[in-house]
Amino acid sequence: MPLNVPPTINRIISGTAAERAMFHHVCQCTITEFGNVALLSRLWSHYIVPLGYYSDSVKHALIALGSSHRAFVGDHRHHHHHGLVDTKPYEDLAVQQYSKAVRAAAADMQNLTPVTVRTSLVCCIIFICFEIMQGRYDKALQHLRSGSKILESISKAAAGPAHPSSASPAQKCLAETGTKYYFQLCDIADMFACLASDAAFLMEEGEVIPDLSFYWRVIGSKDVSEPFSGVDEARYELYRVEQALGKALSFSFRGKAPISWTAFLNLPEESLPQGDEWFEEWTVARHLFDVWSARLDSYGKALATRGDVSDKELWEAQMMEFIRKDWAMLIKISEASQSRPVHRKHFLELIDEAEVLVQSDSSGKEQPPPVFTLAADVIPRMVFIAAFSEDRDLQDRAIRLLYAMRRREGMWDSRELASVLQSILAARECDGWDREFEKVSLPRLAGMLQSLDLYEGGGTLPLATLVDEEASTQ
Structure with missing residues (x-):
């Protein structure tokens, strides 16, 4: 699992009271x-x-994120306020701090060292x-790709000759960073x-960043009877499974072909992608899922015998089971010898479990x-059902449920997507x-709904900003 590093330092940072x-x-x-x-x-x-205590670029980036998040949650976590909180001061501070962070990060890259390389990567994550x-999902995707390209450059430099005579100072710095700080x-x-x-x-455009397998560590056990050590290991291995399944499906719920959403569950048998290359990818992904699923079963049994299970652990275990059930359904569809619609009860079970998870995560509050x-x-998963x-x-x-949950999971905003689906x-x-x-991705469809005046919500759809990013990758 992740490299052991010192815990968060509990001291005051420099700056204004607001910062x-x-x-x-x-x-x-x-x-x-x-x-x-x-x-x-x-x-x-x-x-x-x-x-953030040592790097100005990281400090200002974190303050910008904190300010933006404070504006996002409004007064919902600050009950001592009466009435609505004015979010503009937080929004203004977020913009100001973001500008400072960008300038500081640019200055760092002018003085390339293993330290500034890593702080630049951290800034990309925060940005x-x-x-x-x-x-601004398009801007987020740009930072995602920029940071990934830095990681790709580091991997190429580190994998090259130990002391190349023709290497530039920048290449030597990247190679040193990759060698000395690999686990980080x-x-x-x-x-x-x-x-x-x-x-x-979300974009349904295949992999959006370069191959980063240079940084993959063999951590998970191949023994299907060995339970996960905790929710952190279960989550980590799940990401490996989802990346493998996603690659086999071209990161589309509908598979490799641009299939109509409403036709997805009624495909003729001959349209299923059964080529040799796909079959090999799918076999590997399927094996990873089976191992993960078996270990999750063992973990669940071990959890049931413990008397000190925290609410957080229990919630996460329920989330893992929810995700497993969804993937098992998709796998069954993909491997069916002939097309069969998914029985209504499977969708009902997913919605029931999603409602329980969301309610428990919001402590049962009527207005989460x-x-x-x-x-x-x-x-x-709810978008899939809708x-x-x-x-x-x-x-x-x-x-x-998407409207009610008021969640933003990465670029997946529940209320925005609910508006698109309702439209x-x-x-x-x-x-x-x-x-x-029905054959295009949700971001592209969001753009079409706006341009054709089919979007009922009015205003703009941030999701549609990803349309240009999709086009740039084609």
Whole structure:
């Protein structure tokens, strides 16, 4: 698992009272919402935040993120306020601190050292989160790709000759960084890979970043009877499984072909992708899933015998089971010898479990506070049901849950996607709907809904900003 590093340093940072307050907010509020993603939260609290005490670029980036998140949650976590909180001061501070962070990061890269290389990667991660909070998903994707390219350059330099005579100072610096700080870079690369995987499923455009397998560590046990040591290991291995399955499916719920959403569950047998290359990829991914699933069973049994299980552990175990059930359904569809619609009860079970997970995560509050987390766990599953079930009652229920949960999981915003899905259902009932619309990704469809005045919500759809990014990768 991640490299052991000192815990977060508990001392005051330099800066104004507002800057210190927002640095405290990002540590105590923003990052704690990543708690259901154990691997990633440890990276933040044990490495990224401590860097903020020493690096100006990281400090200002964290303050910007904290300010943006404070504006995002409004007054929902600050009950001593009466009435609505004015979020503009937080928004202004976020923009100011982001500009400072960008300038400091640019200055760091002018003085390339193993330290500045790593702080630049950390800034990319924070900038991704900041841009997502701002609703600028295209900018978040640019930072995701920029950081991944740095990691790719490091891997190439580190894998080259030990002392190449023709290497430039920059190449030597990258090689030194990759050699001396490999395990630290593995944690950072895991973060990029996780964010990229969730973004790829949203865009349905295949892998959105370069190959980072140089940083993959063999950690998980191949013994299917060995339970996971904890939720952190289960989550980490799940990401490996999802990346493998995603690659085999071209990161599309509908497989490699641009299949109509409503036709997805009724495919003719001959249209299923059964080529040799696909079969090999699928076999590897399927094996990873089977091992992970068996170990999750063992972990669940071990958890049931313990008397000291925390609410966090229990919630995360329930989330793992929810995700497993969803993937098992998709795998069954993909491997069916002949096309068979998914039985309604499977969709019902997923919605029931999603409602329980969301309610327990919000402590049962009637008006849950907005949640920002990095793992796209619940929202994509509800989008799948609303898009593919062909059962209006199920679709409406999934959309209502998306509206109610007020979650942003990476680039997956529940209310924004609920608006898009609601517009799709309404547009299908009018003469202006084209079946070709159902063969494109949700970001591209969001752009079409806006340009054709089919979007009922009014205003703009941040999701549509990814359309240009999709086009640039084709």
